[in-house]
Amino acid sequence: MSRFSQVAIVGGTHGNEFSGIYALKQWQTNTSVTTRDSFSTEHVFANPSAYHANKRYLDCDLNRQFDPQGLADLTLTNYEQSRAKVLNQQLGPKGDPRVDFIIDLHNTTSNMGPTLILLALDTFNKQLAAYISERMPDAIILVEDHLEPLQHAFLCSVAKQGVIVEVGPQPQSVLRHDVMESMQEMTTHILDFVHLFNIDKVPELPAQVTAYRYKETLHLPQNAQGERIGMVHQNVQDKDFEPIVPGDPLFMCFDGREVAWEGKYTAYPHFINEAAYYDNNIAMSMAEMFSLTV
């Protein structure tokens, strides 16, 4: 695999996820933290208008606008659809990008701890997962390879390789010290790894790493009129990446009825009760645990 010569660290893709925005500010005044000898680093503030409005986005979710069809569709003209085209021009273009590697910094209101989200399991990503797991024992490796990287609509899919650093729990529009430190720690480990990979000095790594693979998305209970009639059950709240077996309660309806997990597998819920997903009535994502062979 070729070297990574151009790395972009992106913050503020969602305007009310403050850790990445404030981390960028610090790194821009103290560039040595994100600089390594074998590549150049640039810092990109993806959605400043949403930040100034103190919202996730103005018109639509910026981190769902980078699929090839959307980027090519000139009739999609709202603010985030326009920002996506500009960022694709600035960092990409997708498929033949100027930037080799993107680290996109995100927060969640869910109790996901420091999570590294990978879009594919190539050699680089598998070694990166092992490298991070070894250095941050509380880190979670989440694989979202249900789509080809090029078909993903995430901002980080614009570069040759891209990852999401997702850290929670942090309410929207809040800056937590612990979450900030965790995000900075994971990001600097990733930069270290890219450098070691570039100079062919990747250290010995564990042969197996525990990881989670996205399976499906669950919605909050609704009635026939589309009104929410229940909430995430307190047995599940804050228990991201803890196992749920068929029959375990997932939701508590306002009429006192419990709704159980009806899947056929042991699921590892995450993005549990994420504030930003209420607009689509999404309650949580489900993953399966697996052993990633490095």
Add this chain to the structure above:
Amino acid sequence: MSRFSQVAIVGGTHGNEFSGIYALKQWQTNTSVTTRDSFSTEHVFANPSAYHANKRYLDCDLNRQFDPQGLADLTLTNYEQSRAKVLNQQLGPKGDPRVDFIIDLHNTTSNMGPTLILLALDTFNKQLAAYISERMPDAIILVEDHLEPLQHAFLCSVAKQGVIVEVGPQPQSVLRHDVMESMQEMTTHILDFVHLFNIDKVPELPAQVTAYRYKETLHLPQNAQGERIGMVHQNVQDKDFEPIVPGDPLFMCFDGREVAWEGKYTAYPHFINEAAYYDNNIAMSMAEMFSLTV
């Protein structure tokens, strides 16, 4: 003291504090929960437009618009200033109100648990504090009597008596099962107490109750240009109502410098890192602990 014959339970004074809004919905379809023999109960959704916009408010904080000067000033015409005048007409008018007692339901992103906020320490409120403390050992009694109730700008100050039920931690625009249960529990205890008070059957109560009195508000560190240069220290985060002594760290600046508590007293911080207070750069409130004699 006279009986309370008309009680109003208010939710959605802030549009992104979901517990009260959803509690009202449930109580409106199951009115027996909030009905007692000695008074009538009405349910009021204070700021539906902010809820539909998924924001705390459209133009300004509704729960700061009920001071007598603002209510009388017809040049204050924005959405929340107008809603305040309508609610004052509907529930008040302040000073000579139709409604005897208001319970205003709020959430905070801070780790304040179930907190009962009182605006004065008259016999009714002191007995209420003792009644709630005895039934909910995790409940906090917070007294904000630095202003006369009539001078307060809170919605609940419109009635003859009013309290705020403030429950956290809950991110904005999220509904947590545990927080919902806690809010409903405190609210039904309050209704029970009002009924017992009305029929002269207040039970024997503890003679002393631990309580906290609001002292002052602290701001996040800023530079001369008014930019935030630090965040709430992780030693303080989530430790609402735990003691801070002079010299304890309060803030972590982005340049690595710590800022300590410089007050002359043991302070009990609360509303620590509340998301809604960032617009005014507020970091937390400070209280003193005291023993409330019932």
